[in-house]
Amino acid sequence: MWLDELADDAVDPTRKLPLHAQLSAVLRSRITDGSLPAGSMLPTEAELSEKFGISRSVVRQALLALTGDGLVLRGRGRGSVVAPLGEHHRLVQRMSGLSTQLDEVTTDVLSLSPERDALAESTLGVRDVVALRRLRSAAGSPIALIHTWLPAALALSPQELTNASLHSLLRRKHGISILTGRRQVRAVAASPSQAGSLQVPVGSPLLLLEGTSFDAAGLPVEMFRTWHRADKVVFDLDVVKSDIAEPSPMKGSPQPQPQPQPQPQQGTASNLGVADRARALAHELQALAEELG
The missing domain is CATH 3.40.1410.10 (Chorismate lyase-like)
Incomplete structure (x- = not known):
């Protein structure tokens, strides 16, 4: 269980930060980094209390803070569950x-x-x-x-x-x-x-x-x-494999105005994320020609 991987002093009474804030920070980091995905059951109040040597009231305060932040769902008889991130x-x-x-x-x-x-x-x-x-x-x-x-x-x-x-x-x-x-x-x-x-x-x-x-x-x-x-x-970002080499921006080269392009078909995407690769290459070649000219 992931709880066993945490050091016992992850919640330390010698620190200035309140114990409930330390525990909520530990749990929050596990939720936000994906270690505890949505739907995961959190340890019980008794398990968290025993692990870190803190009172159940402190554990309860930490869980209430996470509930207020929308990270945890709590219900009578079902324990604490990681909430959907709402992304x-x-x-x-x-x-x-x-x-x-x-x-x-x-x-x-x-x-x-x-x-x-x-x-x-x-x-x-x-x-x-x-x-x-x-x-x-x-x-x-x-x-x-x-x-x-x-x-x-x-x-x-x-x-x-x-x-x-x-x-x-x-x-x-x-x-x-x-x-x-x-x-x-x-x-x-x-x-x-x-x-x-x-x-x-x-x-x-x-x-x-x-x-x-x-x-x-x-x-x-x-x-x-x-x-x-x-x-x-x-x-x-949708990306596609292409054999076209990425154009390198020229220092001091003028920025050409983009030309109109048709909307991409459903399921296709630009490897640049915004502009079509071929159009970008054409613009760079145009800029280079203007610079050399």
Whole structure:
């Protein structure tokens, strides 16, 4: 049993951290690293008490904390069971966002106003830019904070963006279809403002997805950054075997504008995760030709 693998002093009364917090941390680490998958039975209060030499009231307090965090389910006569993690999976290579990939998603508009942002203005190729800030929630829990910069000429309103897909609205209202884009993913720590919006402690791990989206003519439509709760959202990537060599980015080479591409067929995916490999190679060759010319 995994409990036998733990050192007896994993919960140590000489430490400053309360005993119940130490025990909950031990159990939490086993749950979050997959050692205790959903549905696993936890040891009884008596077993945990005997293992670590602590009172059953301390054990009970630790289990209550895990229950409050949604990691453990407890019921009379059935003991403590590891709860489903409640993860939401997002296919990063798809142009569509969380609102169309997940069920029971709500979108609240936090703000929509003109903003001077040199990077957004340069990326979008316009002088007048609006900043759109939204909060996405699933099953009543916030999972993503979205900052999007758009040309002011699109004239969108908070009312029509509430509980709506931005891409669907652009297609319906302006006939703009988002076909291509560039995406980057990185791990960041939650700032105080991000932590407040996502209801996590400051410094909690977040998954940042950022990029630019282009229409059918290859023109930039949006620049965005989306911070996802790492404990709630999982990024999925479909990969395929290919004999095409990965293109190496050229230092100082200009960034070509992506050209429109048809949507991939169901079951296919880009080995780059966002753009088609062949298109990326063509863009690199174009950039190289422009540099040599």
